[in-house]
Amino acid sequence: MTKLEPPKVMIVGAGIGGLFLALLLERQNVPYVIYERTSDSEPLGSAMGLDAKIMPVFEQLGILDELISISLPCKGINMVDPNFNLLTGIDFKEYKARTGYEMAMFQRPRLHRLLSSHIPREKIIYSKRVVSLDQNEQGVTLTMADGSTYHGDIVVGADGIYSGVRQGLFKQLDEAGLLPASDKEELTMGHLCMVGTTNPVDPEKYPCVKDDRSLFQRVISRGFPYMWHIANMRDNKICWGIILQIKSTIASKDPTLRNSDWGSEGDEGIMHSAFDKATPIGGTVRDLYDITPRNEISKVFLEDKLFETWYHGRTVLLGDACHKFLPSAGQGAVNAMQDAVILANCIYEMGEATPENITAAFKEYYDERFEPVKKMMVKSRFMAFIMYGMTWKERIIRYIMFNWIPDSFKLKQYFKDSAYRPQANFLEHVKVYGIDEAAPQKPSKRYAEEKAAAAQGQGMKV
Structure with missing residues (x-):
């Protein structure tokens, strides 16, 4: 097999999505650098949970035990009234038996530090805020606020809902008449x-x-x-x-x-x-x-926003830069990490970093991720409507949901969502634990070929 020259990837944003993508590229030996706009990327945030939808990849990366060491297993989520009477909730006592994993609860900064601890320090450059990007047949160039420029084959905008990468990309598309009207709308x-x-x-x-x-x-x-x-x-x-x-x-x-x-x-x-x-x-x-x-x-x-445009040319978006969830269903970080898994898989399968191959890889990434994200976005918005809404209409619907919908139905939907568990195709897949089946995943032709070639090489040595 001809050895492929991997693309040089520039990741903008050292949040959870950007760090997770970097970890996956590290395992592929794909060259990358993370550009972070803050001076030290000191993590903030509070309670966060992860479950079977992403834990198999932590296991593939060999860091699941580290995640568990900073976590407590979650026994449930309760909604109570001001007198602390239970209104509704989800009991996770069956979760491990069903999926093979505990729901893990931890402080968000601890996850950020865990991920960043596995990234070589020289691969994160701080105080680099993107002000413009320029892409052509030869590559993509980022210009920072301090006047510095950086060049690569691919740029990944993982820099949040006010992404400088997305703003630069959308400006180019808008000037060319290629930006959908919905992507021009103000955030609310x-x-x-x-x-x-x-x-x-x-x-x-x-x-x-x-x-x-x-x-x-x-x-x-x-x-x-x-x-x-x-x-x-x-x-x-x-x-x-x-x-x-x-x-x-x-x-x-x-x-x-x-x-x-x-x-x-x-x-x-x-x-x-x-x-x-x-x-x-x-x-x-x-x-x-x-x-x-x-x-x-x-x-x-x-x-809360789902953008229609996730990529163009040599630029692609990830996490909040292309889909911003409300925290009502705890889906923001999980979906950013799932984005990273699928994008890393598509880069692995891409072949030579030609404009055509890059576009094909980004389209594959979008096609695999848009519908799952859209589905979870709808659920997240509905959960926010139920939990946060204070208008009379929202209170009536909340009353109906809390009192007329059986808890067994809610739990069934939760386990159904947990079936989507994408894994890194360039690493050995971990087996499906628990009694529930995972959704099927498109296999990697390249990985199968490389594994067969490695086995044949070992046989010849014997």
Whole structure:
């Protein structure tokens, strides 16, 4: 077999999606560099969960045990009223038997640090904000805010909902009359979120941290435009959050309010009315806020958008840059990592990095990912409608969902979603654990050929 020269990949954004793609390219021996706009990519965020939809790839990469070491298995997600009466929930007691994996709960910064620890330091360049891109038959060039330029074969925009890569690409497409009208629409923000992770708490004051399993609890308020949640974590810490429904979309047009990433400028002013509300684990939201380091508090507006355009020429988008989920169903990071898996598979199968092969690879990536993302986007929006909505219509629909839809039906849908578990085709697939079947995945012709050639070579040596 002729040895292929792999493409030089430029990844813009050192978030979870960009780091996961880098890990996968590292295993392919594909040259890459990550360009991160911040000075140190200090991770922020709060409670996060991963499950069978992506854990097989962690196992392929040999880092599943590390993920488990920073996590607690999740025993359930409960929606309660302000008196902490159970409204509805999902019990994960069958999850491992069904899928072979526990639902893992952890602090988002810990996952970020885990992934970045496996990336060679010299492959992440900080303080590099993209201001323009230029692509042609020979390659693609990125120009940064500091005037520096970088050249490669492919650029991956993994730089969030306000992606500089996407903005540069869309500008080119718009000038050429190729940008769909929906991709020109302004982003709207219907919610504001503040989250944090406390310092280690006193187990006698908060007995929940003695539990060796995490429980995510969300309080659905009545008559208030917000709700709040908590989850016990490892090391006697508690993740908490407040989500406020805002009627105006002015935030999307005011650059001083926009925040494409988690920001550490936690401003309690807009959230103060929720601080004195009681939590299911004792005390108030303010009590948790007061024992949270200020650099562990982050505030962000919640956008929600599925773009039609994911690629053009030598440029492709990943994660929030092409699909921004509300956090209602916990799908943002999972789908960014699934994007990375499929994109890495398509790069592996691409062959020589000609413009034609690059376009074909990007189209394959889009064709494999768009419908699964669209499906989860619909579910995420509906979950947000049910959980966050405070209008009379939303409250009525929430009442119907919580009281008339059997929990068994909700659980069935959850397990159905877990069947989609794409794996890296250039690594040995891990077996399907549990009693549920995984959705079939397109096999890799290249991997089969390389494996056969390796086996034949070993046979000849014998």
